[in-house]
Amino acid sequence: MLIAFDSIRGTKLAGIDDDVGTIQDLLIDTDDWLSRHIVVDTGKWLPDRRVLLPPSILGRCDWQQRAIAIDLSQQQVKESPHVDSQKPVSRQMEMELFKHYDVPAYWGPAGVSLTTGTAMSMPLSAHVPAAEQQTIEEDLPPLRSAKEILNYSIEATDGDLGHVEDLIVDDATWAIRYVVVDTKNWLPSRKVLIAPEWVDAVSWTETKVHVDLTRDQIKNSPEYDPLTPINRGYEEHLYDYYGKERYWLP
CATH class of the missing domain: 2.30.30.240 (PRC-barrel domain)
Known part of the structure; x- marks a missing residue:
């Protein structure tokens, strides 16, 4: 889960x-x-x-x-x-x-x-x-520390994207499956998910997470609702949108 x-x-x-x-x-x-x-x-x-x-x-x-x-x-x-x-x-x-x-x-x-x-x-x-x-x-x-990463800023390939609001954990493996990004400084009241595999680098000194995505890609990506459980259908939609390889496939 x-x-x-x-x-x-x-x-x-x-x-x-x-x-x-x-x-x-x-x-x-x-x-x-x-x-x-x-x-x-x-x-x-x-x-x-x-x-x-x-x-x-x-x-x-x-x-x-x-x-x-x-x-x-x-x-x-x-x-x-x-x-x-x-x-x-x-x-x-x-x-x-x-x-x-x-x-x-x-x-x-x-x-x-x-x-x-x-x-x-x-x-x-x-x-x-x-x-x-x-x-x-x-x-x-x-x-x-997971708490340390919260509120880190997110940097897309073409500019600021928002900040880390939360992390999504797989309780079967305790892997971090997604970073929850709050884009309210750019797109009001919108949250999106980014998989760690799409992260280019993390600057611990600058407290920034750099992702290999553009702002437009994020803007049009499937929205994340914290009140709705993440199911496989949502994940498939998310990975299909970005054209990324799915982590659950061998």
Whole structure:
């Protein structure tokens, strides 16, 4: 199911013995727009802690009840590695997190990602030469906060387009499927969707997302209504309009 990031934030995480907190943010791999970590607000039971959970441990999503089941106890979450909120998440920290939760890593030798929107991964036990292991440990993965990307300006090939209002997440893979663009500075009361594959570049210093589309293409594209669930028919219409290859086809 495709769900807006704005609707995901605040969703309860129900552990095996009690709630462990709510989803506060997602850490996105900017190489392939996959959510690599769930940032959890643990509330009063575990204050002043930045807790990260891998999406692979999340169970069934009940969006009507705004709850997701996880097969973890509060004690397991409490004993998870401490993550410094003032520092970027390092590869070494990711390795410690995956080891604690007993889940496979998502990267290959020398830190090369093996995923392109599916759940492929390499187990932590896979052999990695010592030199490459050192590279992985010292490397900083390309992770960015989903909240950070909100309100970034969108730049078309021929001028300003609007700003990022939201992100659309696939709850089966936790991939970012679409960027929601608010064009109100140019086209009043109109929102459109742009797939990450159509993004040319993201300038983190200028807080801009550059897309390989013209303003006229966006102007005439299928409109997005946040109150209407995104179905395959809408996606087919969107991809046909832009003449782009569909992500759901092999």
